[in-house]
Amino acid sequence: MLQITNLHATADGREILKGLDLSVSAGEVHAIMGPNGSGKSTLAQILAGHPVYIVTEGLVTFEGRDLLDMEPEERAQAGLFLAFQYPVSIRGITNAYFLRAGVNAIRKSQGLPELDPLDFLDVLQEKLKVIGWDDSFLNRPVNDGFSGGEKKRNEILQMAVLEPRLAVLDETDSGLDIDALKTVAAAVNKLRAPERATIVVTHYQRLLNYIIPDVVHVLVDGRIARSGSKELALELEARGYDWIKPEADVA
Amino acid sequence: MTAGSGTAADQRQGLLDEYHKAIAPSGRKAPAWLAGLREAAIARFADVGFPSTRQEDWRFTSVAPLANLRFSRMHWHPRPQIGREHLGLMLPPGPGAAHAVFVNGRFAPNLSSVGGLPAGVRLGSLADTIQRNGAAGAAIERHLGRHALVDRNPFTALATAFVEDGAFLYVPAGVEVEAPVQLLFLAAPGDGPSASYPRVLIVAERGARVSVVETYAGVEDRAYLTSAVTELVAQDGAQIASCRIQRESELAYHMATSQVYQGPDSSVQTCTVAVGSALSRHDVGAVLGGAGGYLILNGLSVLHGRQHVDHHTTIDHAAPHCESHELFNGILDDHARGVFTGRIIVRPGAQRTDSKQTNNNLLLSEEARADSQPQLEIHADDVKCTHGATLGPLDPAALFYLQTRGIAPHDARDLMTYGFSAQIIGTVPVPELRRQLDRLVRATLDRGARRPRAVP
16 A cells, blocks of 8 residues: 655755665554654655655655655545644634534545535534534634643544555644543444554554554654564654664664 | 916815805704704814824825825715615615615615614604604704814814714614614715715614614716715613714715714624725724723725725723624735824723734735724723734634645635634624624625736
8 A cells, every 4th residue: 555665855954864675555443653753754754745844755655656656635535644743733613613624625626526514414413423522613613712632632633534555644642641542443443444554653662552553663753764574663652762773774 | 386287285175165165054044052063063174174194193095195185075866866776786685674875875765665664763864853853853963073073083073063864773772773774874976076975874772782884975987076984882781783884976075984882781792894986084992981891893895906905993991891802804906005093092990901902904915005003091990901912914823724625726715815804793792793794805805806807
C-alpha cells in the first residue's frame, strides 16, 4: 500500500530525514517510535504533503501512485489521512459543517453524489457512538476552544467519518488521559480491516497496549534504525532509546 | 469660489440653505419640541460642518468625497417606481412578518404591511404618530433625539435637523413580538445625488421582547447619501435583538448613528452588517444605564474594490453589574479598508462591570487595510475589561489542515472566509435573522468570486 524508498527531506535548509525506507501493506498496523527530534512528525507531515518540508531525494508510492506528486487534498481523496499532533482551529465553521465539506469533497472526487445535511447527520450520529461523544461537539467551531483531549478525539472522529485507506496518527496519544486513550484506541481498532492500514507515530509504548502493532520501527536521526515485533516497543519502554543509536551507526 | 466647485464649505452652505428653505418653514406646523430639536441640530451642524481627518474621531475616514457632490433632497426621484420585486431581494421570503418600507426616508404604506402585531404594539411612520399625538406621540417626544446626541457626530446633527419621517416601533410592557419586524429604507435618487435622512425609534417597555431588522439599500447603482439615525430604548427587563444591514449601492455614501439606551436587567443583542457603499461610517453607542444590563454589540463587514467602512463604537457602562460583549469581524478584499474604534467607558461606581471587546480583520489581498483602535476609560476598580485585535491573511496552517481533509485550496479559502462571517452571524439569537444574514453574506462573498479580480 505504502512504499517509502530512501527518503531525504529538509525543512528550512536542515536535513531531517536521511534515507528512510518503510513498507506498509494493507491490513497492517505499523508503529513508528523514536526520541524527540528523530523525524517522526516530519515523516507524518511529509506523507500528508505539508509545504514546509522539501523532499530532496527518494520515492514514496501510495497504492501505486507517486504520492509526492500529489497535492494534499488529492492524497486525502486517494484515502490518506493524517491525525494531527496539533489540530488547527477554524473560526466560525462548525464541526458538522467541516466534516460534511470533507466527506463531500472526497465523494465528489470519486464521482459519488454529495450527501445532504440530513443524510450526513445519520452518518455522523453513528460515528459519534464509536468515539463515545454526544452531538454537542457538532455545533461547536472546529477545534476552537477545545481542550487538548477534545482536539485529539476530534481527529479520531474525522478519521472515523472519512474512513481512510491509510491513517497516520501523529502522537495522537500525547495529552490523553487513560480513558480517552482507550476510546481513541477502540476507534482505531474498529477501523482495522484487511483493505486498510494504520501508521501510529508515538513517543511512548503506552498506546500500543491498546492498538497492537504488527511491526514496530525505531526512527533515529532520520532513518529507521531498527524494526521488530510488538515486543520491541516493550524493550524500548524498559531500556529507553539510547541503546539503539550505536547499532544504527554500525548499520 | 464658483458655485458647485465642491468644497466642504460649499456643501455645508448648500445644506444650510436647503434647511432654511425646506425644513424650517414646515416647523411652524410641527410641535414645538420637534422644531426645537431641529433648530438645535442645524445650529450644531452650522457650527462644526463636516468633519476632517484632523479630528481624532475621523482620523482614518475622510469625507472629502462627499464634498464633491451636491447632495440634496431636491434630487429625490419624483415618482420612484418601486414594486414588490425590489422588496423580494431585501426582505426574507415567505409571508408573515410585519414590515415597514420607507422610500427616501418617507413611509411608503402601499409597500408596507404593519398589521398582525400583538395588541398595543405600534409600527409605522414617525411623522404620522407625532401628528396624532396620544401616548405613542408622547413616547416619541420623550426619546427622539434624546439618545443620539447631535454634538457627538456632525452627521447626527445633520440628520436630526432634517428629520421628517422614519420608523417608529413601540412594544408596550410585557408584550412579546415573535416574528422579527423588518424595516426597509430604500434610497431612490432622481436626477442627481440625492440625500435622505432615515430615522428609527424603537422603544421596548418594561419586560417587552422584540426582534427587528433595519435594511438600508438603494434601488439604483448611483451616488447618493444616506444619513441615518436609530435610537433604541430597552426599558427594565426588556429584550431586543436587532440587526442592521447596510447594503447600499457601491457608489453611495452611508453615514449612520445607532444609539442604544438600556434600563436595569435589560438585554440588547445587536449586529451591524456592512456590505455596501463606497464609503460608510456607523457610530454605534450603548449606554448601560441600569444594573444587570446585558449587551452584545457585534459587527461584520464584507468589502471589496475600494470600499471603506468605519465602525465607531462606544459602550458606556454607567451602572454596576452590567456585561458587554463586542465582536467585530472585517473581511477586506482588493483595496478595501476597514476602520474599527472601540471605546469602552466604565463610570465611577460601575463596579462588577464585565466587558470584552474583540476585532478581527481578514485581509484577502495585499492592498487591503485595516485599522483597529481600542479606547478604554475605566473609572472603577472592581471590573473585568479585556480587548484584543487581529489582522492578517487566512491562516496557512488552517488551509493545509482543510486540504488534508480533501478540500481543494480554493474551496478551503472560501470556507475559511465564510467562517469568518459565520462567527458573527452565529451569535444572532433569532434563527430567522441568522438565515437572512447568512443569505446576504453568501451572496456578497459570491460577488467577489464571480467578478474579475482587480488585484491578481
